[in-house]
Amino acid sequence: MSDAEQKLLDDRKNKAKALQDLGVNPYGNGFKPDSLAGELVKQYADVAAEKLEADKPGPFTLGGRIVRVGDFGKAAFVTIQDRSGTIQAHLKKDVLGEEVWKIWKFTDLADFIGVKGTLFKSKTGELTIAATELKFLGKALRGLPGKFAGDDVKVKLSPEQIATVKAAAEAVMAASNAAPQEQREKLRADALAAQKEKYKADASVLKALEPAVNKLWAESQALADTEERYRRRYVDLLSNAGVRDTFKKRSRLVKFIREFLDARDFLEVETPMMHSLVSGAAARPFKTHHNALDIPLFMRIAPELHLKRLVVGGFDRVYEINRNFRNEGISTRHNPEFTMLEFYQAYATYEDLMDLTEQMISEASKVVTGSTVVKYADKTIDFKSGWPRIPMTEAISSRVKELTARDFTDTEKLRVVASRKATHDKDTGLLDAIEKMNSGELIGTLFEQFVEGELVQPTFITQFPVETSPLARRNDANPAITDRFELFCVGREIANAFSELNDPVDQASRFQAQVDARGRGQQETMDYDHDYIRALEHGLPPTAGEGIGIDRLAMLLTDAPSIRDVILFPLLKPQQN
Numbered sequence: 001m002s003d004a005e006q007k008l009l010d011d012r013k014n015k016a017k018a019l020q021d022l023g024v025n026p027y028g029n030g031f032k033p034d035s036l037a038g039e040l041v042k043q044y045a046d047v048a049a050e051k052l053e054a055d056k057p058g059p060f061t062l063g064g065r066i067v068r069v070g071d072f073g074k075a076a077f078v079t080i081q082d083r084s085g086t087i088q089a090h091l092k093k094d095v096l097g098e099e100v101w102k103i104w105k106f107t108d109l110a111d112f113i114g115v116k117g118t119l120f121k122s123k124t125g126e127l128t129i130a131a132t133e134l135k136f137l138g139k140a141l142r143g144l145p146g147k148f149a150g151d152d153v154k155v156k157l158s159p160e161q162i163a164t165v166k167a168a169a170e171a172v173m174a175a176s177n178a179a180p181q182e183q184r185e186k187l188r189a190d191a192l193a194a195q196k197e198k199y200k201a202d203a204s205v206l207k208a209l210e211p212a213v214n215k216l217w218a219e220s221q222a223l224a225d226t227e228e229r230y231r232r233r234y235v236d237l238l239s240n241a242g243v244r245d246t247f248k249k250r251s252r253l254v255k256f257i258r259e260f261l262d263a264r265d266f267l268e269v270e271t272p273m274m275h276s277l278v279s280g281a282a283a284r285p286f287k288t289h290h291n292a293l294d295i296p297l298f299m300r301i302a303p304e305l306h307l308k309r310l311v312v313g314g315f316d317r318v319y320e321i322n323r324n325f326r327n328e329g330i331s332t333r334h335n336p337e338f339t340m341l342e343f344y345q346a347y348a349t350y351e352d353l354m355d356l357t358e359q360m361i362s363e364a365s366k367v368v369t370g371s372t373v374v375k376y377a378d379k380t381i382d383f384k385s386g387w388p389r390i391p392m393t394e395a396i397s398s399r400v401k402e403l404t405a406r407d408f409t410d411t412e413k414l415r416v417v418a419s420r421k422a423t424h425d426k427d428t429g430l431l432d433a434i435e436k437m438n439s440g441e442l443i444g445t446l447f448e449q450f451v452e453g454e455l456v457q458p459t460f461i462t463q464f465p466v467e468t469s470p471l472a473r474r475n476d477a478n479p480a481i482t483d484r485f486e487l488f489c490v491g492r493e494i495a496n497a498f499s500e501l502n503d504p505v506d507q508a509s510r511f512q513a514q515v516d517a518r519g520r521g522q523q524e525t526m527d528y529d530h531d532y533i534r535a536l537e538h539g540l541p542p543t544a545g546e547g548i549g550i551d552r553l554a555m556l557l558t559d560a561p562s563i564r565d566v567i568l569f570p571l572l573k574p575q576q577n
Contacts, residue, residue, distance in 0.1 A: 008142075012139065012142070012143075015106040015108065015139070016141070019106050019136060022102060024136050026139040028137050031114045034061045035060040035061060035062050036083070036085075037062055037080060037081065038087075041085060041087055044057060044127055045127055052121055056118040056119070056120070057118060058129075060118075060129065061115070062082065062089075063114040065110060065238075067080070067110075068109070074101075075092045078091060080115065087128075088126050089115045089128065089129040090122070090128050103134070110142070110143050110144045111136070111137075111140050112138035112140075113135065114135040114137050116131065117130045117133070118130055144238055144239060161202070164202075164205050168212075169195075172188060172192050172213045176191060188213070192210060192213050196209060226562075226564075227572060229243075230564050230570050245558075246554075246560060249554070252367060253553065253554055253557060254550060256363070256364050257341055257550075258321070260360050260363065260364075261343060264317070266318060267315055267317060268320065269307070271306035271307060271310075272306060273323065274288065275297065275298045275299075275301075276296075277526075277527040278301065278526055279301070279526050279529050279532070280300065280301050280305050281326075282525055284523055285301055285327055286298065286299040286325050299325035301326055304342060305532045307319075307320060307343075307344050308344060308500060308535070308543070311541065312536070312538055316345070316346035316347070317343070317346065319342065319343035321550065322339070322340070325337050326338075332563060335570050337571060338549065338550075338551050339550040340548065341548045341550055343545065344543055344544070344545040344546075345543065349483065350484060350485055350497050350498050353497045353545075353546050357546065358385050359385065361383055361458070361494075362383045362384060364557070365383040365557060369557055374556065374559070375559055376556055376559050377561065381458070381489060387459060388459045388460065389462055390461055390462065392465075393408045396408075399454065402417065403417065408443060409439065410439075411439040411442065414442040415435070415437070417446065419431060419434050422449070425449075436521065440467025440468055444467075455489065455490075456491065457489065459487070460486070461487075463481040463482070463484070464484040465482070466510075469484050470513065471498070472484040472498035472499065472500070473500060473502070473503075474501070474506065484496075485497055489556060490556065494549060494553055494556070495547065496546065497545060497546030498545065499542070500542075500544060502536060502539075502540035502543065504536035507532075507536055508533050511527075511528040511533070551563050551566050
């Protein structure tokens with residue numbers, strides 16, 4: 001912790017002690033607001049100042065965090081933020097009284113207060129509460145990042161003076177940050193002294209300057225990089241309304257999906273997070289151990305086999321929205337812990353689920369963003385129904401002209417094309433794997449190499465090779481492919497679905513193929529699940545199932561560049577100190 005940061009922390013601790021000396025608990029309880037800032041603003045923002053003056057609506061009681069302060073000695077304007085938004089309050093010493101005003105003087109930006117009063121409009125036309133009561137509710141020992149003098153320094157400053165202090169403080173920081181870390185403290189002090197000399201004739205600016213510099217210094221690294229935003233999400237949320245809005249949209253998305261499926265008679269269920277087998281998808285698991293039973297367990301990769309057991313048991317339509325865990329790399333599209341929607345519908349095919357998925361995501365886009373057309377980075381995505389449905393081999397041949405329909409049964413030709421691409425991309429790890437792949441695995445690899453990243457608009461890719469689809473039903477006309485689709489958008493997979501394999505003999509052979517693949521060195525394979533075979537032997541009705549990545553869908557609907565932007569607390573490497 002820097003000296004400047006420690007100084008700010010100590011100052012606020014001293015103020016907390018001063019409040020205690022006045023008989024005020026710095027961390028109080030029991031205050032009950034009867035109104036919300038956002039609702040009052042929505043209801044009264046357009047009411048004329050004259051009418052508010054005559055009617056004096058209220059009194060209203062609100063509680064929240066102070067996010068802006070303008071202190072003028074015997075009066076102050078403060079902006080209070082609660083869960084619904086912000087509203088301004090006007091505090092006057094002659095109204096609140098001497099004792100309350102003493103309490104106010106030990107209040108800082110980011111502290112919590114409660115106010116009660118009627119509404120009026122300030123000279124600038126801002127809806128404001130004329131506080132007749134003030135209660136201190138909670139001390140923040142650390143302030144809000146990114147604030148300048150005029151926001152939290154209790155001196156009277158004009159807008160021009162605030163701009164002057166901001167520019168001077170930034171000049172001090174620029175001088176110090178240009179130097180190596182070990183020299184910055186001294187340079188900051190020298191630059192501050194120079195700025196004080198420059199503005200010594202302006203008492204208000206001079207009084208505000210050092211606190212502003214200290215504030216910037218203390219918080220200079222608070223949100224300096226993206227990882228720090230994720231690590232200190234509480235500060236990120238406090239500081240950025242856009243981040244709060246992203247997670248509100250994510251919540252609306254999940255709520256809509258539940259309502260959408262509930263309206264179609266799906267039953268929401270919960271299945272185990274810890275499995276005794278690696279099952280449900282081809283991925284590397286997290287391992288743990290149960291001490292009492294003395295058995296190894298795996299954090300679930302997917303809930304698929306448990307959900308299908310429920311369909312066997314008579315729940316014809318089930319879904320689960322919950323966490324999956326995959327012990328794989330971290331990227332802008334991958335977090336080891338992520339949220340999935342998985343649902344299963346008896347007496348339906350994968351084609352039925354394409355229709356349902358198109359409708360669900362199209363309507364979700366309107367609920368979350370207000371339109372089926374959304375901006376994502378530099379692209380415009382249209383979720384309006386009518387998405388293309390393209391067989392995988394056709395998608396590959398449209399981009400790899402040397403491959404014709406008959407070539408997809410020529411394993412060696414597929415291997416040559418895939419190897420050439422891996423060599424061009426300098427992907428030596430993939431090159432080694434390609435040498436051991438069968439034709440179906442090579443087709444899947446070619447799709448990833450040439451097609452996946454080019455699919456910008458919502459697109460269904462169908463007819464996956466059976467070798468890459470160990471749980472999907474074989475196509476009746478062509479047993480080499482499965483009745484499966486994946487939904488892609490902006491170059492990434494959003495959903496995966498298929499008509500479920502309900503033949504226990506075929507499923508047993510697929511499980512064995514997974515075991516054999518592991519024996520050839522593949523790491524992302526499933527175990528042989530004997531109990532699931534037994535469940536299928538009791539009979540699974542014709543069923544289709546699907547998984548949708550909630551995080552990736554939320555990324556699209558909130559224009560988030562990284563999956564970490566839509567996960568409140570993504571996994572990060574621990575800091576050393």
